Amino acid sequence: MRHVAHMGDRLFARLLAxxxxxxxxxxxxxxxxxxxxxxPAIRKFGPAFFATSTWDPVAGDFGALPFVYGTLVSSAVAxxxxxxxxxxxxxxLSELAPGWLRRPVGFLLDLLAAIPSVVYGLWGIFxxxxxxxxxxxxxxxxxxGFLPLFEGPPLGIGMLAAxxxxxxxxxxxxxxxxxxxxxxxxxxxREAALSLGATVWETTxxxxxxxxxxxxxxxxxxxxxxxxxxxxxxxMVIGNVPQIRAxxxxxxxxxxxxxxxxxxxxxxxxxxxxxxxxxxxxxLVTLTVNILARLxxxxxxxxxxxxxx
Amino acid sequence: xxxxxxWFAALALxxxxxxxAAGTTPAQQPVTLTGAGATFxxxxxxxxxxxxxxxxxxxxxxxxxxxxxxxxxxxxxxxxFGATDGPMTDAQIRQAGGRPLHIPMVAGAVVPMYNIPGxxxxxxxxxxxxxxxxxxxxxxxxDPRLLKDNPEAKxxxxxIIVVRRSDGSGTTAIWVNYLSKVSPDWRRKVGEGTSVNxxxxxxxxxxxxxxxxxxxxxxxxxxxxxxxxxxxxxxVGNVRNRAGQFIRPLLSSTTRAMDGALRAIPEDYRIFFTDxxxxxxxxxxxxxxxxxxxxxxxxxxxxxxxxxxxxxxxDGQKYAPPLHYAxxxxxxxxxxxxxxxxxxxxxxxxxx
Numbered sequence: 001m002r003h004v005a006h007m008g009d010r011l012f013a014r015l016l017a018x019x020x021x022x023x024x025x026x027x028x029x030x031x032x033x034x035x036x037x038x039x040p041a042i043r044k045f046g047p048a049f050f051a052t053s054t055w056d057p058v059a060g061d062f063g064a065l066p067f068v069y070g071t072l073v074s075s076a077v078a079x080x081x082x083x084x085x086x087x088x089x090x091x092x093l094s095e096l097a098p099g100w101l102r103r104p105v106g107f108l109l110d111l112l113a114a115i116p117s118v119v120y121g122l123w124g125i126f127x128x129x130x131x132x133x134x135x136x137x138x139x140x141x142x143x144x145g146f147l148p149l150f151e152g153p154p155l156g157i158g159m160l161a162a163x164x165x166x167x168x169x170x171x172x173x174x175x176x177x178x179x180x181x182x183x184x185x186x187x188x189x190r191e192a193a194l195s196l197g198a199t200v201w202e203t204t205x206x207x208x209x210x211x212x213x214x215x216x217x218x219x220x221x222x223x224x225x226x227x228x229x230x231x232x233x234x235x236m237v238i239g240n241v242p243q244i245r246a247x248x249x250x251x252x253x254x255x256x257x258x259x260x261x262x263x264x265x266x267x268x269x270x271x272x273x274x275x276x277x278x279x280x281x282x283x284l285v286t287l288t289v290n291i292l293a294r295l296x297x298x299x300x301x302x303x304x305x306x307x308x309x
Numbered sequence: 310x311x312x313x314x315x316w317f318a319a320l321a322l323x324x325x326x327x328x329x330a331a332g333t334t335p336a337q338q339p340v341t342l343t344g345a346g347a348t349f350x351x352x353x354x355x356x357x358x359x360x361x362x363x364x365x366x367x368x369x370x371x372x373x374x375x376x377x378x379x380x381x382x383x384x385x386x387x388x389x390f391g392a393t394d395g396p397m398t399d400a401q402i403r404q405a406g407g408r409p410l411h412i413p414m415v416a417g418a419v420v421p422m423y424n425i426p427g428x429x430x431x432x433x434x435x436x437x438x439x440x441x442x443x444x445x446x447x448x449x450x451x452d453p454r455l456l457k458d459n460p461e462a463k464x465x466x467x468x469i470i471v472v473r474r475s476d477g478s479g480t481t482a483i484w485v486n487y488l489s490k491v492s493p494d495w496r497r498k499v500g501e502g503t504s505v506n507x508x509x510x511x512x513x514x515x516x517x518x519x520x521x522x523x524x525x526x527x528x529x530x531x532x533x534x535x536x537x538x539x540x541x542x543x544x545v546g547n548v549r550n551r552a553g554q555f556i557r558p559l560l561s562s563t564t565r566a567m568d569g570a571l572r573a574i575p576e577d578y579r580i581f582f583t584d585x586x587x588x589x590x591x592x593x594x595x596x597x598x599x600x601x602x603x604x605x606x607x608x609x610x611x612x613x614x615x616x617x618x619x620x621x622x623x624d625g626q627k628y629a630p631p632l633h634y635a636x637x638x639x640x641x642x643x644x645x646x647x648x649x650x651x652x653x654x655x656x657x658x659x660x661x
Contacts, residue, residue, distance in 0.1 A: 240512030264375030265477025
């Protein structure tokens with residue numbers, strides 16, 4: 001009887017190991033398929049693909065630098081806006097909000113996360129972009145216009161609008177995951193801090209956030225990964241111009257957007273290969289960002305013994 | 310538990326299903342034709358599919374995946390027909406092998422659409438002026454060349470915000486083909502295609518993206534399918550044709566453009582009829598084609614396909630204008646029918 005149970009256990013373990021083994025196989029297969037698809041472009045442009053900024057389908061000349069730049073900058077803007085907001089809401093929900101409020105807010109957050117991105121995009125064109133042009137940009141230009149960050153005519157569409165829409169889209173992820181990890185902090189931690197006479201703010205700062213830090217960082221990078229790959233909503237508000245401009249008011253372009261825009265109508269083989277190459281670049285950028293995130297999490301998460309003060 | 314009434318309802322329902330099925334069982338297997346390609350004609354092809362299924366019991370399953378995708382699926386022979394707004398290149402025709410045919414279905418016009426506060430519809434654009442605006446050489450609405458053609462309009466001293474498609478599209482292919490014809494500078498610097506390297510402007514996704522940006526950005530100028538402005542009621546520009554007339558874009562002036570270009574339309578129909586001869590023609594327009602092989606592999610399907618296409622260029626045309634597509638002129642329909650007669654399966658012509 002015992003023996004049989006043992007057999008079953010072993011079988012179960014093998015089965016699960018095989019399932020887990022499928023994940024790297026899928027990754028490798030994707031990488032291989034994309035490399036094959038992108039091969040004509042890789043052979044023709046090589047690593048210079050990352051460093052040049054011409055995108056001319058007619059002449060068959062392709063470079064992805066403006067797209068890489070736009071992807072990173074729009075995601076950075078999104079995180080700069082979404083992280084403070086998301087953490088603030090998460091702290092409120094886990095430390096301050098009365099119980100009856102948590103449930104409806106959680107429900108609304110789920111709803112926000114479940115809205116399809118094309119709906120965000122349409123809302124972006126018809127509501128967000130005019131608002132950025134007429135309400136947000138003029139005071140920004142008036143006060144901070146001397147910075148290269150806010151140069152140029154306020155079109156409404158551009159990097160700032162893309163960052164804003166991405167921020168709205170990723171903030172539910174940051175809030176939901178951060179609230180979860182903060183709720184998981186043992187009550188004894190809070191009680192210890194409170195018993196030393198700490199205020200709510202001090203308790204949060206010294207007992208809750210350090211304990212939940214790795215989870216919070218994880219939440220932020222989950223949000224970043226989503227921002228990097230977001231397609232429809234960004235395409236509709238970023239302006240789709242392959243250029244590199246310091247100004248956030250200027251239009252830009254992202255890798256995901258150029259793939260979505262041009263793949264369906266690309267007929268020439270080299271053109272298709274260049275688009276797949278761009279996809280490969282996005283894959284690598286996402287992979288790099290995630291590896292960095294893992295390393296960061298590993299560094300900050302060496303136990304909760306972080307109450308250094 | 311079911312009460313007597315719902316028993317009765319269930320019985321009646323199952324009887325109806327049995328009778329209904331018996332009533333519609335055709336003598337032979339129902340034929341389904343699958344096609345894929347251009348998004349522009351999708352509303353019309355859906356309508357045709359619905360009407361044709363009801364009339365002849367042949368289902369047309371059309372996926373609007375874009376012209377490029379349509380050509381690729383057609384070459385890969387994964388569909389019964391492809392559909393495209395931009396003709397196949399010579400290289401693609403060689404790649405396809407066999408005898409690929411372009412069958413024109415209807416035409417669409419591409420029109421300049423703008424949003425200038427205080428300026429209504431009907432601004433006049435000379436061909437070179439349009440090209441120079443899209444090249445970034447004319448940057449202000451009160452440029453002397455625009456003022457000359459529009460003496461009455463109160464054009465502001467504002468920057469022109471150029472809006473164009475960001476996604477590859479047949480609309481773009483027609484627009485830049487026209488700009489290439491009227492401006493050597495454009496042909497040399499930008500060229501033509503479904504996606505090009507735009508010198509200036511911002512990109513909107515799809516006709517709705519361009520229309521959306523133009524609509525809410527003062528002093529913007531973009532180009533969209535005629536259908537889009539007819540349903541959106543946005544100010545539309547007149548374009549000067551070869552005969553020197555400023556022509557309002559309408560379905561009728563687009564059909565006249567096809568008529569005007571008729572002699573120039575080659576045997577294989579691979580042409581954009583931009584900038585044609587003729588007095589009342591609107592000069593920026595193009596076909597949307599269905600791609601089929603001249604030798605059909607399956608006689609039953611092949612027959613159903615050419616029958617459908619013959620129906621489409623005859624009876625099917627009446628569904629075009631309500632959906633804002635320009636009908637083929639009569640003279641062209643006769644020519645297209647002649648082409649359909651050349652389609653064979655196992656060496657035999659499929660049309661009687």
